[in-house]
Amino acid sequence: MKDLPIILYIANKAGLHGTLTSSTVLLAAELDISQQTVSRKLQELDEEGSIKKQTTPVGVTLSLTEKGKGKLRMLHGELQQILNQQTNIAGIVKDGLGEGKFYMSQEQYKQQFQSLLNFTPYPGTLNLAVDKNGAEVFLAAKKQLYVSGFQTKERTFGGLKCYPVLIAKKIVGAVIVPDRTTHTLETVEIIAAANLRSILKLENGKEVAIQ
Amino acid sequence: MKDLPIILYIANKAGLHGTLTSSTVLLAAELDISQQTVSRKLQELDEEGSIKKQTTPVGVTLSLTEKGKGKLRMLHGELQQILNQQTNIAGIVKDGLGEGKFYMSQEQYKQQFQSLLNFTPYPGTLNLAVDKNGAEVFLAAKKQLYVSGFQTKERTFGGLKCYPVLIAKKIVGAVIVPDRTTHTLETVEIIAAANLRSILKLENGKEVAIQ
DNA sequence: ATTACTAGGTTCCGAGTAA
DNA sequence: TTTACTCGGAACCTAGTAA
Numbered sequence: 001m002k003d004l005p006i007i008l009y010i011a012n013k014a015g016l017h018g019t020l021t022s023s024t025v026l027l028a029a030e031l032d033i034s035q036q037t038v039s040r041k042l043q044e045l046d047e048e049g050s051i052k053k054q055t056t057p058v059g060v061t062l063s064l065t066e067k068g069k070g071k072l073r074m075l076h077g078e079l080q081q082i083l084n085q086q087t088n089i090a091g092i093v094k095d096g097l098g099e100g101k102f103y104m105s106q107e108q109y110k111q112q113f114q115s116l117l118n119f120t121p122y123p124g125t126l127n128l129a130v131d132k133n134g135a136e137v138f139l140a141a142k143k144q145l146y147v148s149g150f151q152t153k154e155r156t157f158g159g160l161k162c163y164p165v166l167i168a169k170k171i172v173g174a175v176i177v178p179d180r181t182t183h184t185l186e187t188v189e190i191i192a193a194a195n196l197r198s199i200l201k202l203e204n205g206k207e208v209a210i211q
Numbered sequence: 212m213k214d215l216p217i218i219l220y221i222a223n224k225a226g227l228h229g230t231l232t233s234s235t236v237l238l239a240a241e242l243d244i245s246q247q248t249v250s251r252k253l254q255e256l257d258e259e260g261s262i263k264k265q266t267t268p269v270g271v272t273l274s275l276t277e278k279g280k281g282k283l284r285m286l287h288g289e290l291q292q293i294l295n296q297q298t299n300i301a302g303i304v305k306d307g308l309g310e311g312k313f314y315m316s317q318e319q320y321k322q323q324f325q326s327l328l329n330f331t332p333y334p335g336t337l338n339l340a341v342d343k344n345g346a347e348v349f350l351a352a353k354k355q356l357y358v359s360g361f362q363t364k365e366r367t368f369g370g371l372k373c374y375p376v377l378i379a380k381k382i383v384g385a386v387i388v389p390d391r392t393t394h395t396l397e398t399v400e401i402i403a404a405a406n407l408r409s410i411l412k413l414e415n416g417k418e419v420a421i422q
Numbered sequence: 423a424t425t426a427c428t429a430g431g432t433t434c435c436g437a438g439t440a441a
Numbered sequence: 442t443t444t445a446c447t448c449g450g451a452a453c454c455t456a457g458t459a460a
Contacts, residue, residue, distance in 0.1 A: 004215065011293045024444065034436045039445050057443060076294055079287040082222045235425065245455045250426050268424060 001071050003041050005031055007050060008072075010062050016069055023059035088211035089138045091128025091188060093202045100125030100189060106157060108150045113191070116145045117164060117174055121191035125176070128188045128208060135185040138210075139163050139175060149179070165210045167192060168200055175210070212282050214252050216242060218261060219283075221273050227280055234270030299422035300349045302339025302399060304413045311336030311400060317368060319361045324402070327356045328375060328385055332402040336387070339399045339419060346396040349421075350374050350386060360390070376421045378403060379411055386421070 001007070009031060014020035024042065028035040042060060046053040050068035054061040064072075101124040103109060114120045142163040149159040160178040167173045173192030177185075190210065196202060212218070220242060225231035235253065239246040253271060257264040261279035265272040275283075312335040314320060325331045353374040360370040371389040378384045384403030388396075401421065407413060 001215075004212075008289060008293075012289070016293060023442095025442095036436050036438095036445075037434085040435085043445085055444065059443070072290060073294060076287070076290040078219060078223070079283060079290065082219075082227060083284060083287055234423090236423095247426075247455055248453085251454085254426085266425065270424065 001075060002048075003045060004075075006038075006041055006045065007064070007068055010051060011064060011072060014063060016064060016072075019061055019063040021059060021061050026059075088209055089130055089134045090207050090209045091130035093197075093204055093206045093208060094127050094129050094187070095204060096125055096127040096189070100127075100191075103157070104191060109147060109157070112147045113162075113174075116147065116162065117172075119172065119193040121174075122193060122195045124195065124197075125189040125191055126196045126202070126208075128190060128210075129186060130188050132185045135188055139177070139185075142175075145174075147176075165190070167196060167210050168208055171196065171199070173210075212286060213259075214256060215286075217249075217252055217256065218275070218279055221262060222275060222283060225274060227275060227283075230272055230274040232270060232272050237270075299420055300341055300345045301418050301420045302341040304408075304415050304417045304419060305338050305340050305398070306415060307336055307338040307400070311338075311402075314368070315402060320358060320368070323358045324373075324385075327358065327373065328383075330383065330404040332385075333404060333406045335406065335408075336400040336402055337407045337413070337419075339401060339421075340397065341399050343395060343397045346399055350388070350396075353386075356385075358387075376401070378407060378421050379419055380422070382407065382410070384421075 006027075009027070010020050013022075024035045024038040027042075028038045031038065042051070042053050042062070045051045045068075049065055050071060052063050052065050104121045104123045104125065110120050142165065145162040145164070147160050147162050149157050151157070158179045160176050162177075163175045165173055165175055167190060171192050171194070173190055173196070176189050176191055178189075190196065196208075200208065202208065217238075220238070221231050224233075235246045235249040238253075239249045242249065253262070253264050253273070256262045256279075260276055261282065263274050263276050315332045315334045315336065321331050353376065356373045356375070358371050358373050360368050362368070369390045371387050373388075374386045376384055376386055378401060382403050382405070384401055384407070387400050387402055389400075401407065407419075411419065413419065
């Protein structure tokens with residue numbers, strides 16, 4: 001749309017249906033363009049039918065036309081669509097390998113989780129089968145935190161990415177994606193402060209939504 | 212915001228967080244500007260930090276930066292505020308003068324209502340006491356229809372403005388404002404296909420929301 | 423095939439000023 | 442005071458091309 005700043009200014013000051021009494025000089029100052037440009041642009045917007053302009057001896061009176069309102073509504077709709085994308089996915093509970101429990105018991109991991117997520121994870125992860133593409137989009141939209149790897153005298157523990165999420169609309173947790181993961185994003189691992197399986201009464205095959 | 216069309220295009224195609232693989236030639240065709248302009252604008256948007264651009268031998272790979280997303284969100288918020296103004300008010304049921312019933316029984320009114328509103332009003336109006344200013348803003352935001360006056364051999368019936376509304380979240384009706392009204396907008400008259408008092412179980416003093 | 427530079431034409435902006 | 446015209450200069454766009 002053309003000359004959006006001016007239309008937005010009018011809409012803000014006058015409301016969608018009201019009128020704005022002002023002057024080209026004042027508008028110029030507020031919009032940080034010259035009085036001449038304001039004058040010209042108001043003419044153009046009027047001719048093109050986006051606004052209605054009445055010139056008086058003491059200034060101008062402006063309001064949006066249906067066409068102008070329509071443009072704002074269209075733009076709003078477009079933005080709505082862009083911004084309100086996939087913000088949740090569902091996954092099916094499935095068996096993990098019991099590794100999660102071992103990892104989540106490591107003190108170094110636990111400390112990092114506590115400081116990054118403000119909770120210490122229950123020792124054990126919930127594995128969810130999800131749509132791979134859906135999960136990628138979903139996680140891309142989330143804030144990514146990073147838990148670094150470390151070494152003990154026995155072995156090396158890798159780093160992992162970590163995305164805070166809300167599980168089943170009420171429990172704060174996180175999706176974790178180990179750097180060297182055994183499964184792709186077809187499966188997603190979830191941690192939380194409590195045992196999700198028990199407090200959500202989950203069994204294999206049940207569906208859980210995360211957001 | 213500068214170069215909104217390009218940012219919107221990327222956001223539409225790639226989503227907020229995804230990446231778009233394309234070429235300046237293709238973008239030029241879709242946006243109806245020259246390849247050179249696309250090339251330059253992508254450089255500018257990249258330098259200014261609204262998008263991230265990677266140039267490959269076969270085209271460009273684009274994604275929005277946090278700054279770019281922020282701009283979209285800000286614009287969206289602004290539009291939200293403008294568009295989602297007062298879209299409902301509440302009123303207290305009160306006694307009318309019984310005139311409504313007489314007017315709504317007039318065949319010429321009934322026919323016009325039917326064609327404008329797609330319902331024939333129940334013979335009688337519901338009077339609601341509302342906040343005057345609130346009502347003005349509310350009605351200003353509604354589509355205004357006009358029912359013209361007419362004459363019979365006995366007398367003259369005036370025209371009236373008519374605003375389709377939803378009553379109590381479920382019943383389609385309309386606010387009517389006679390051209391020569393006896394009350395100001397402190398009281399609002401409502402019509403609907405059915406008897407609102409009975410189907411909503413209303414008595415004087417009860418509150419009704421209209422939107 | 424790309425991207426993107428240069429050059430020249432067009433559009434746009436705003437200082438000056440008339441009404 | 443206004444709005445809005447003229448006109449010179451700045452900004453912007455694209456055809457031609459190099460890489």
